[in-house]
Amino acid sequence: KMSDDVPLSFYPSCGLYLKIEARIHIEVRLPEIRNPGVTVSNWEIMEKIKINSEPEDYLNLRVVLTSRELIRFEGEFGSVRALRKVILLLNGKTIKLRGFSDPLKMKARQAEEPYPTKATWEEYFISRGVDTFDEGRPGERPDT
Numbered sequence: 001k002m003s004d005d006v007p008l009s010f011y012p013s014c015g016l017y018l019k020i021e022a023r024i025h026i027e028v029r030l031p032e033i034r035n036p037g038v039t040v041s042n043w044e045i046m047e048k049i050k051i052n053s054e055p056e057d058y059l060n061l062r063v064v065l066t067s068r069e070l071i072r073f074e075g076e077f078g079s080v081r082a083l084r085k086v087i088l089l090l091n092g093k094t095i096k097l098r099g100f101s102d103p104l105k106m107k108a109r110q111a112e113e114p115y116p117t118k119a120t121w122e123e124y125f126i127s128r129g130v131d132t133f134d135e136g137r138p139g140e141r142p143d144t
Contacts, residue, residue, distance in 0.1 A: 023075065024077070024087065093106050
């Protein structure tokens with residue numbers, strides 16, 4: 001939608017607006033390394049991701065998780081429109097790296113919000129044995 005990219009007015013008289021957060025998670029599955037001494041370059045994979053995402057540019061792209069099976073990247077865009085376009089460009093595609101005979105498969109999806117929902121906040125207190133909690137008291141509200 002067009003409205004996804006329009007900043008929300010927060011305090012317009014002072015020029016303050018809320019910007020929409022457009023974040024992506026990209027997972028790159030690694031094949032089993034059979035030859036000792038073969039290394040995987042996160043930088044090389046990141047550059048291939050950027051090339052496959054053109055013409056869109058990342059505001060920020062970083063490695064979030066590295067393991068033997070996968071590498072997870074997190075990126076940010078200036079608009080939701082750019083995010084959706086890159087998801088279509090990357091999801092299910094493969095990239096070829098030096099030293100690997102098999103191509104590496106990518107999965108791309110919109111990142112979830114890093115903030116707790118009301119349900120997870122209530123679950124947190126209930127799991128700690130608090131039967132009732134008052135959202136009016138500090139420490140028991142999600143914003144404290």
